[in-house]
Amino acid sequence: MDPYTPFCGTPPLPTELLTRWTFDPVLIAGLIAAFAIGMRYTIERKRFTGAWALVAFLFISPLCAASMALFSARVAQHILLTLVAAPLLAAALPKLRLPPMPVAVVFAVLFWFWHAPAPYQATLESDLTYWAMHLSLFGSATLMFAAFRATPEQSIPAAALTGAQLTLFAVVLTLAPTPWHSWHMLTTIPYELGPLADQQLAGAMMWVAGGLLFLAVIGKLALTFLQEADVPPAKSRP
Amino acid sequence: MTDAPYDNNPVPGPRDDAYDMAPKGEPDKSFEEVWATPPGVKVLSSVSHRVVGKRFLITGFIFFLIAGVLALLVRLQLLVSENTFLDSETYNQVFTMHGTIMMFLFAIPMLEGFAVYLIPLMIGARDLVFPRLGAFGYYCYLFGGIIVLSSFLFDAAPAGGWFMYVPLSTSQYTEGLSADFWLIGITLAEIASVTAAVEIIAAILCSRAPGMSLTKMPILMWYLLVTAFMIAIGFPPLIIGSILLEAERLLGLPFFDISLGGDPLLWQHLFWLFGHPEVYIIFLPAAGMVATMLPVFVGKPLFGYGFAVSAVITMGFLSFGLWAHHMFATGLPIMSLSLFSAASTMVAVPTGVQIFCFIATLTLGKPRLTVPMLFILGFLFIFVLGGLTGVMLAAVPFNLQAHDSYFVVAHLHYVLIGGFVFPMFGALYYWVPHFTGRMMSETLGKWAFWLMFLGFNLAFFMMHLTGLRGMPRRIATYPEGIGWDRLNMLSTVGAFILAAGIAVFIVDFFRHQRSGPKTGRDPWRAATLEWLYEPRTPGYNFRAIPAIRSREPLWDQPELTDRPAAEVDGALRISHDHRRETIGCDPVTGEPIQILRLPHPTWFPLISALGLAVLFAATLASLYWLSAIGGLIALIGLTGWIWEPSDSGVTRETGLGEGLSLPVNVVDRKSHLHVGTIGTILILYALFASLLFAGLFLWNVQPEFAQDTARPARIFALVSAALSVILFALSWMTGRRALSQGSLAAGMLINLLTGVAIVALGLSFFWALLPVDPYSTAFAAVGWAMGAYVAALLAVSLYWTLFNALRKATGNVVLGQGLPDLLLAAFGKATAVMAGITAVAFLVAGTPQ
Structure with a gap:
């Protein structure tokens, strides 16, 4: 039986990294289909194109291969997917009235689940699991930001929960005394980075870069809410 | 106006029969008398926000003076090298108490005082929505402060620094009661902070004048709202940390004991998880007061309201992610340091947005250089200088160099005195005329400002240099001739000049009460509603509550200022039932949705707080029978407090529009009581999350001890999980019935079933935990702490559900008075969620034995 090759290929060496683009025909077909469908339904073509281009970049570019070697690269990919592409896509969709708290809880559960050792390992053993991870994370994050956008004033507890759980996970990861993911035990060595240092980098990026991106989204939502609410109503009094 | 703007109103038409059940009005009194402050010693029963607010301000200011004197003692000791004025133990007590009092008993209560006093006046309400809670919080603060201060009498003042690091503060290294005075007293005082948070959230969201949407609120309300949410989430980690440390000192549970899998760094994480937001909690209200005063003296609205508000909201979130930068020297992973460093410098972005809004406002007109304006410029x-040294300290290499030196002392005083004390004095000069009806002296005020400004900079600028020359903080004395002598002497001189400035303020304060000129209407030409009446504003704040169309009502709404204030049109001019009332609004739009009944003077807050103080003080003295008596008094006080007829179920005319009638204390999720309950639940979740964090942290950094810990009994953990689901379902049904006005008998049945479920759940948790020895490892102790926390929630739920059942059984409730059950439902659901999470944690933690 052939050993399974993960979706993004075997862990690359630093020298070959920049040549490792993932031109998977199914991926490309899926992206084209998503673009066609999205452009039909989006209300904001620019934002949708931006989100789509970022998603395409995250999976086609060498970042995908790098994430096979470095857990920190994988985390960077997930941060960009859930905290940049997802809110951008949410802003390109028609307003969805979803209850913010349940969606935020779903996102939290998925986020913790997929980064725990066993499920994480599973994503490296099957394409199906790999895509289940990314689609569920991306989908739940998009729905969550769509819910925040639709009713920002009612989303504050859910946003607080999301900020808190992302930070908590990042803290645990940063301060963990041993590496979690056996997959990365040897893959980080060519990058002159121990697996623990790689994991600490991943945690700190999640904590800080993730935190700041989340804040930027919150700040933007707050500003939009204030500016929209500030427009005087049509039935203004004398 | 054909119908109430409030459309899914579940309460059908008037039910005046219900009102007969609530004979709480004082029909023999006029409107003015209903709102009057009770005379003589009965003033202690007053619940008015203006009485309570002034009490907070005065008490806070007295603590400020006490802590200031302690600071002067520190400076006297450091005046010359090898000084013997204070011995090192006394010196440790003095600097610890200085920091503790300034942070917990001055800064936070002072901002609470301003919030409690100003919120109703600025949003057009006659009082806060939970006046008794405000009075209760004040007494908790007062008694807690007295406990902390009394430690001096027993020569047991805390001496471990204001952040009480373990292991220094464990019983092994701090014998006696000094750390207990700190932990118990401060925890009691913190009750005031969290109750104030609930109060502020509910008041700002639920009692604004008709038409005051969120975006038409005075800017200070945004600052206070964000601050209140930050208190609700930021104080719980410290409360949990304090309780864990006190449990370790009192009961010997090994939370921070490294030999049993505890970790001293857990304390630092919990402390700074509170401590970092705390800085913003202190700074934001002060910045909000600046943002209120600045436009007045420039004569133009604040530049960039939307940007300032979103910067404040962003800061609220940001402040919770950055506590680790107080811990650069604790051995955090090297990989993370540069990222924290970068993130810390980025705090400057949202702060900068606000500062630029202020500066841009200044450029809009020619500012009047009044005394408050001078303090704003100061x-x-x-504050900008303090921010810059903050950016310096965010750089890890510099941080490690300056760590624990006087540079840090200089930085934190530039931030806190610049960011809080100067705006606060500006605010006092600005609002004292509102308190007393007389103006303070411009001349003396300028003297006060310049003495404070020059004295401050002399004292604290020098400390940067002393610190860079290597002087560590918290040393009682230093040798001669290593370059610290002259700088220290200058700092001491500066500190006394600063104190002289404050003395000028105090002298002027007493002087102006007798001979200051009377304040006319709107003496500063301000735009916000608190200046609508000529100070001192009558006890009811607003004879009729005006409709608001502008963020600067006194500038933009001529109908408010072209006639005597008492004749301004508005809501609730007619009081039907001789009750204290105000208008309740939709949290977002500000449209009126209910008439909100407010309590009259009552002794129950004082009794409850007194009972609680006895409980805390007796625990400190190890007199546990007395603790039980204190707890009982508190419970009796609380029961008397809430055993009152419901006001819901009737509809009254408001005097708004064309005969708009609104329900009294509407039974709805937008009710102030429901919003307040949600605020409380937020605090409870934050407490629970702090415990979860403690468990996760220990499991993460000490995995071998977590492995050694016995796992709770699986079968009972499963039963607990199942019972949590049942409790959730019952609570959901409680809420449904309350909103849909199902029969009272059904409601009582659900209440009783809920009680049964709660008792079963409590027992099940107890049996689940039995195999776990809390003294075996820190991880096991955290498991018991979680169990104890859930048990406390269950006890409250049980009391509440039986209370509601009893009320129905004794005929104290009529159909349509569903608020208590609606609130219980929210609380029960939250309890069920936390119990469920705990049960799941018990299923996976530890190792089966």
Whole structure:
């Protein structure tokens, strides 16, 4: 039986990294289909194109291969997917009235689940699991930001929960005394980075870069809410 | 106006029969008398926000003076090298108490005082929505402060620094009661902070004048709202940390004991998880007061309201992610340091947005250089410098160099005195005329400002240099001739000049009460509603509550200022039932949705707080029978407090529009009581999350001890999980019935079933935990702490559900008075969620034995 090759290929060496683009025909077909469908339904073509281009970049570019070697690269990919592409896509969709708290809880559960050792390992053993991870994370994050956008004033507890759980996970990861993911035990060595240092980098990026991106989204939502609410109503009094 | 703007109103038409059940009005009194402050000693029963607010301000200011004197003692000791004025133990007590009092008993209560006093006046309400809670919080603060201060009498003042690091503060290294005085007293005082948070959230969201949408609120309300949410989430980690540390000192549970899998760094994480937001909690209200005063003296609205508000909201979130930068020297992973460093410098972005809004406002017109304005300019100067040294300290290499030196002392005083004390004095000069009806002296005020400004900079600028020359903080004395002598002497001189400035303020304060000129209407030409009446404003704040169309009502709404204030049109001019009332609004739009009944003077807050103080003080003295008596008194006080007829179920005319009638204390999720309950639940979740964090942290950094810990009994953990689901379902049904006005008998049945479920759940948790020895490892102790926390929630739920059942059984409730059950439902659901999470944690933690 052939050993399974993960979706993004075997862990690359630093020298070959920049040549490792993932031109998977199914991926490309899926992206084209998503673009066609999205452009039909989006209300904001620019934002949708931006989100789509970022998603395409995250999976086609060498970042995908790098994430096979470095857990920190994988985390960077997930941060960009859930905290940049997802809110951008949410802003390109028609307003969805979803209850913010349940969606935020779903996102939290998925986020913790997929980064725990066993499920994480599973994503490296099957394409199906790999895509289940990314689609569920991306989908739940998009729905969550769509819910925040639709009713920002009612989303504050859910946003607080999301900020808190992302930070908590990042803290645990940063301060963990041993590496979690056996997959990365040897893959980080060519990058002159121990697996623990790689994991600490991943945690700190999640904590800080993730935190700041989340804040930027919150700040933007707050500003939009204030500016929209500030427009005087049509039935203004004398 | 054909119908109430409030459309899914579940309460059908008037039910005046219900009102007969609520004979709480005082029909023999006029409107003015209903709102009057009770005379003589009965003033202690007053619940008015203006009485309570002034009490907070005065008490806070007295603590400020006490802590200030302690600071002067520190400076006297450091005046010359090898000084013997204070011995090192006394010196440790003095600097610890200085920091503790300034942070917990001055800064936070002072901002609470301003919030409690100003919120109703600025949003057009006659009182806060939970006046008794405000009075209760004040007494908790007062008694807690007295406990902390009394430690001096027993020569047991805390001496471990204001952040009480373990292991220094464990019983092994701090014998006696000094750390207990700190932990118990401060925890009691913190009750005031969290109750104030609930109060502020509910008041700002639920009692604004008709038409005051969120975006038409005075800017200070945004600052206070964000601050209140930050208190609700930021104080719980410290409360949990304090309780864990006290449990370790009192019961010997090994939370921080490294030999049993505890970790001293857990304390630092919990402390700074509170401590970092705390800085913003202190700074934001002060910045909000600046943002209120600045436009007045420039004569133009604040530049960039939307940007300032979103910057404040962003800061609220940001402040919770950055506590680790107080811990650079604790051995955090090297990989993370540069990222924290970068993130810390980025705090400057949202702060900068606000400061630029202030500066841009200044450029809009020619500012009047009044005394409050001088203090604002002083704030800008000092705070910006403190911010810059903050950016310096964010750089890890510099941080490690300056760590624990006087450079840090200089930085934190530039931030806190610049960011809080200067704006606060500006605010006092600005609002004292509102308190007393007389103006303070411009001349003396300028003297006060310049003495404070020059004295401050002399004292604290030098400390940067002393610190860079290597002087560590918290040393009682230093040798001669290593370059610290002259700088220290200058700092001491500066500190006394600063104190002289404050003395001038105090002298002027007493002077102006007798001979200051009377304040006319709107003496500063301000735009916000608190200046609508000529100070001192009558006890009811607003004879009729005006409709608001502008963010600057006194500038933009001529109908408010072209006639005597008492004749301004508005809601609730007619009081039907001789009750204290105000208008309740939709949290977002500000449209009126209910008439909100407010309590009259009552002794129950004082009794409850007194009982609680006895409980805390007796625990400190190890007199546990007395603790039980204190707890009982508190419970009796609380029961008397809430055993009152419901006001819901009737509809009254408001005097708004064309005969708009609104329900009294509407049974709805937008009710102030429901919003307040949600605020409380937020605090409870934050407490629970702090415990979860403690468990996760220990499991993460000490995995071998977590492995050694016995796992709770699986079968009972499963039963607990199942019972949590049942409790959730019952609570959901409680809420449904309350909103849909199902029969009272059904409601009582659900209440009783809920009680049964709660008792079963409590027992099940107890049996689940039995195999776990809390003294075996820190991880096991955290498991018991979680169990104890859930048990406390269950006890409250049980009391509440039986209370509601009893009320129905004794005929104290009529159909349509569903608020208590609606609130219980929210609380029960939250309890069920936390119990469920705990049960799941018990299923996976530890190792089966």
